[in-house]
Amino acid sequence: MAVNVDTGARTRDAATEPALGLLALFWVILARDLRVGLRRWTDASNSALFFILVVTLFPLALSPKAEQLRMIAPGVLWIAALLATLLSLQLLFRSDLEDGTLEQLLTLPYPLGWMLLAKTLAHWMITGIPVVLMAPVLAITYHLPATALAVLTLSLLLGTPTLSLLGSIGAALTAGLRGAGVLLVFIVAPLMLPVLILGARATDLALAGEDPTGPLYLLGALLVLAVSLAPIVAAGAIRVSAD
Amino acid sequence: MWTWFFRLASPPHLYALAGKLSLWFLIPAFGLLAVGTWGGLVLAPPDYQQGDAFRIIYVHVPSAYLSMMIYVTMAVAGAIGLIWRMKLAHAVAASCAPIGASFTFATLVTGAVWGKPMWGTYWDWDPRLTSELILLFLYFGYMGLRSAYEDINQADRASAILALAGVANVPIIHFSVIWWASLHQGPTLSKLEAPSISWDMLWPLLAMILAFTLYFFGVLALRVRGEVLAREFQSRWAQDVLRGTSTAGGK
Numbered sequence: 417m418a419v420n421v422d423t424g425a426r427t428r429d430a431a432t433e434p435a436l437g438l439l440a441l442f443w444v445i446l447a448r449d450l451r452v453g454l455r456r457w458t459d460a461s462n463s464a465l466f467f468i469l470v471v472t473l474f475p476l477a478l479s480p481k482a483e484q485l486r487m488i489a490p491g492v493l494w495i496a497a498l499l500a501t502l503l504s505l506q507l508l509f510r511s512d513l514e515d516g517t518l519e520q521l522l523t524l525p526y527p528l529g530w531m532l533l534a535k536t537l538a539h540w541m542i543t544g545i546p547v548v549l550m551a552p553v554l555a556i557t558y559h560l561p562a563t564a565l566a567v568l569t570l571s572l573l574l575g576t577p578t579l580s581l582l583g584s585i586g587a588a589l590t591a592g593l594r595g596a597g598v599l600l601v602f603i604v605a606p607l608m609l610p611v612l613i614l615g616a617r618a619t620d621l622a623l624a625g626e627d628p629t630g631p632l633y634l635l636g637a638l639l640v641l642a643v644s645l646a647p648i649v650a651a652g653a654i655r656v657s658a659d
Numbered sequence: 660m661w662t663w664f665f666r667l668a669s670p671p672h673l674y675a676l677a678g679k680l681s682l683w684f685l686i687p688a689f690g691l692l693a694v695g696t697w698g699g700l701v702l703a704p705p706d707y708q709q710g711d712a713f714r715i716i717y718v719h720v721p722s723a724y725l726s727m728m729i730y731v732t733m734a735v736a737g738a739i740g741l742i743w744r745m746k747l748a749h750a751v752a753a754s755c756a757p758i759g760a761s762f763t764f765a766t767l768v769t770g771a772v773w774g775k776p777m778w779g780t781y782w783d784w785d786p787r788l789t790s791e792l793i794l795l796f797l798y799f800g801y802m803g804l805r806s807a808y809e810d811i812n813q814a815d816r817a818s819a820i821l822a823l824a825g826v827a828n829v830p831i832i833h834f835s836v837i838w839w840a841s842l843h844q845g846p847t848l849s850k851l852e853a854p855s856i857s858w859d860m861l862w863p864l865l866a867m868i869l870a871f872t873l874y875f876f877g878v879l880a881l882r883v884r885g886e887v888l889a890r891e892f893q894s895r896w897a898q899d900v901l902r903g904t905s906t907a908g909g910k
Contacts, residue, residue: 610835
C-alpha cells in the first residue's frame with residue numbers, strides 16, 4: 417500500500433517524510449477498496465442480482481395486474497434494496513479482518529472512523545450504486561409513472577448510503593464472529609426501519625400525486641446524521657472485534 | 660466521599676451489596692403490588708366506556724414504562740462500563756436485557772388481550788404497538804450479540820456499543836413509526852386518552868408503576884449477583900460462596 421507509516425507518520429512535522437493528508441488518505445483507501453472490490457466482481461454483482469431476483473418474485477407470488485403492481489412497487493423495491501444491503505454487509509470488513517488489513521489500519525496515526533467512512537463509501541459504490549441504477553428499470557416493469565420513478569431513484573440515492581453506514585456498525589460488531597449472518601441482520605434491521613419507512617412513503621406520495629419533499633428532506637437529514645456518527649461508532653466496534 | 664462508588668468495582672462487595680439491596684427492593688415491591696392490585700381490581704370504579712376491561716392498564720402501562728426504562732438503564736450501564744472500564748457495570752447491563760425483554764413481551768401480550776375486546780382485534784399496526792415490537796427485536800439483537808462472543812470482555816464492549824447505538828436510534832424509530840401510521844391509516848384509537856383520569860383509577864396505577872419499578876431493581880440485583888458469581892467463579896471468594904463457607908452477602 418502507498419501509506420508508508422513505519423517511520424515518518426509519527427513525526428508529522430518532520431520534513432523528511434511528510435505524512436499523508438486526511439483527504440489524500442481518504443482517496444487512497446477508497447481507491448484501494450474499489451480496486452479490491454471490483455476484482456471480486458461476483459461479490460459486487462451478487463447484491464444487484466439478489467435485488468433483481470427479489471423484485472421478480474413479487475409479481476409471481478401475487479398477481480401480474482398492472483394496477484396492483486403499481487400499488488406495491490414502492491414497498492417492494494425498497495424492501496428489496498434493504499435486503500440486498502443486508503446481504504452485502506457481511507463482506508464489508510470480513511476479508512480485511514482475515515488478511516490483517518484492519519490491524520494495519522488500526523496502527524495508523526489517523527482517526528479510524530475517517531478510514532472506515534472511506535471503506536463504507538467504497539462498499540456502497542460497489543453494492544449500492546448498481547441497486548440504485550437497477551431500481552428505475554425494474555420499476556418500469558411495475559408500471560410506475562415517470563414522476564414516481566424519479567422520486568424512487570432519488571430516495572434510494574439518499575437512503576441506501578444511510579443503510580450502508582448503519583450496516584457498517586453491525587458489520588464491525590460481528591466481523592470477528594463465525595457464521596454471524598443472521599445475527600448481523602437481527603442487529604441492523606431494526607435500526608434501518610426509519611429509512612425504509614421514509615423511502616417507501618416518499619415514493620408512495622409521488623405515486624399518489626402528492627408532494628414527496630418532506631420525507632426526502634428527512635432522508636437527507638438521516639444521511640447527514642449517519643455520515644457524521646456511524647463511522648465513529650463503527651470504529652469503536654472494530655476495536656472490539658480486532659482484539 | 661467517592662469511596663462508595665469505587666467499592667462498587669469490587670466483585671465481593673457488589674455481590675454482598677446486591678444481596679442486601681434485592682431484599683430492600685423486593686419487600687416493598689410486593690407490598691405495593693398487593694396494595695395496587697387491591698386498589699386497581701376492587702376499589703377503582705369500572706370505566707364508563709370500557710367497563711372492567713380497562714383494569715388491564717394496571718399491568719400493561721407499568722410493563723410498557725419499564726420496557727423502555729430498562730433499555731435506557733442498560734445503555735447507561737453499558738456506557739459507564741465503556742467509559743470508566745468498569746467490568747461490573749457491564750454485568751449490570753447484561754442482567755438488564757432478559758428482564759427488559761420479558762417486560763416488552765408482557766406489554767405486547769397484555770396489549771393484545773386488551774385490544775381484542777376494545778378494538779375487536781388482537782393486533783393493529785398502531786405506532787405504539789409497532790414501536791414496542793421493534794424494541795423487542797432490539798433486545799433480541801442485544802442478547803444474540805452477547806451470546807455470540809465467547810470472550811466475555813468482547814461481548815461486554817460490543818453489546819454496550821450496540822445498546823448505545825440502539826438508544827440513539829429509538830427516538831428516530833419511534834417518530835418515524837408515528838409519522839408512518841399517521842400517514843397510513845385514519846385516526847387511531849388512543850389507548851390511554853386520559854384528559855382527566857379520576858383519582859380512584861390513578862392512584863392504583865401509580866402504585867403499580869412504583870411496585871413494578873422496585874420489582875425490576877430487586878430482580879436486577881438478584882441477576883447481578885448471579886452474573887458476578889458466574890464471572891468470578893474461579894476466584895477464592897466466589898468458591899467460598901459456592902461452597903457455602905462464606906459470609907459475604909449472607910445466604
